[in-house]
Amino acid sequence: MASSLATAPAAVRDMQSDLESQANALSKIQKDISKNHEVRKQFTIQVGENELVLKELELLNEGANVYKLIGPVLVKQDNAEAKANIKKRIEYITAELKRMDRALKDLEEKQNSKKESIIKLQQKMQAVQAKAQA
Amino acid sequence: MATAKKGTATPLASAFSPEETRRAVSRVAQAIADRRADLARIQGFFADNAALVNLVQRLPDELSHQIMVPFGGAAFFPGSLIHTNELLVLLGDGYYADRSAKQTTEILHRRGMELEAQMEAIKATISDLEAEAKFFESTAAEASEGLVEIREEYDEEDTEIISSKTEASSSSGGISDEEHARMMARFDELEMLEKEAGSTSEDEGDDDDDDGDDEDAGTSEDGEENGETLSYGNEHDNVSFGASVSGSGGNGQSQGNAQLKSALKKLGEKETLQGSSLAPSGSTSITNSEVQASLRKAVSFKDENGQIVSSSRYSSGPKVSSSRDRQILPGGQKAFTGSIVEHDEGLSVIEQPRSNDSEKPASSASSSRPMSRFKMQKGGR
Incomplete structure (x- = not known):
């Protein structure tokens, strides 16, 4: 490695650093994607849970006592109010999920273009190195 | 190899x-x-x-x-559970509800x-x-x-050669007479159907009949030449003819007659061609004319697929071609089998x-x- 670096011209060294930065960017994008996956998983779980709650609330009769746990206290809530809250929450989460889908698509596109550019760079570097060694 | x-x-x-x-x-x-x-x-x-x-x-x-109440991590107290029918149920996401045991x-x-x-x-x-x-x-x-x-690349040329060979052997056996008789019978059936549909006049039926004669005489000779290439497209022909006929059926009778005639003429040609490669001849014309008959009844009918049309049609018509329709498929496959298996x-x-x-x-x-x-x-x- 050291010998090849020594023999390589400055252009190759530039390319190498460029490649490194590109690789870093790629790994960052990949990290973002996996983070996106994680968060999305959580959101889908929450949506499922909220839908269950909503179903149960629909099944409760009007006079039933409903409480919401806020911090350490149980706060009594109106049934209708609780239902409205849950509905709003489901709406919000689904909107968020959609947003994340878009973001994910964006990230994947970026990832692909980065990969391509890295491959191109590698090929160019190999060509230059082969020429230098020849 | x-x-x-x-x-x-x-x-x-x-x-x-x-x-x-x-x-x-x-x-x-x-x-x-x-x-x-x-x-x-x-x-x-x-x-x-x-x-x-x-x-x-x-x-x-x-x-x-009577229960033992856990107190801290290590100790238990004797105690008792009361209000045994009142439960606070966690529904999820921090929501609780008072429920009875049954609920x-x-x-x-x-x-x-x-x-x-x-x-x-x-x-x-x-x-x-x-x-x-x-x-x-x-x-x-x-x-x-x-x-x-x-x-292996799928090579149409080869299969065509094969199918044309088989066709040549079968078609040289003088189908045309038998073919003609069958076709005539079918046209008669068609006429009957059209009469049943009630909206056709006598002379139209005659026209169709004449066409049958002409086309048969005209196509019996060029059938052998074109048979092998056209045998591939038969299904598509079915479809497209069905479509064109449906259009004509939709327009008034007078115009429809002329178009029907020309359509039938073409169909007849196809029919003989098909007859050379497929065992049951004339299946195209049957299915399509079934469509025509049906169009007399249900003008708004649009078909994307000739096969489906004809089968759905059979509620009113006799079972003339339900069996023939089925025969199309084995016949059509016959031309392909040799290559498809290896492909x-x-x-x-x-x-x-x-x-x-x-x-x-x-x-x-x-x-x-x-x-x-x-x-x-x-x-x-």
């Missing part, structure tokens, strides 16, 4: 390297193990749920229960059903993954055994996406069914 000339033979080991297949196998195995762990966890929840249902059902049997068991049953659905889903994914694993394993085994994949395109199409799938299971499986947070909590206790 001819295969060496037009096909390629690649050892499977070069397309799927042993290490890669092994890696894929292990990855799928890992995914299966993950699913199994999920399944076990959910089965645990399910058992807990069942136990809880049991407890909640028994609680209101007594007004109060609580209902909620718990619903949860149990949800859990069961989740278990079913996981079992389905596991069986999917297992099939995939089997596929990878067999591929790996085949690759290591040095199996060779042979691919490998389908296989390769299946294999390629499959090999890409090796990356998928982890991600696709993970998103299969979300697990409710409170259920996890419940299971953790």
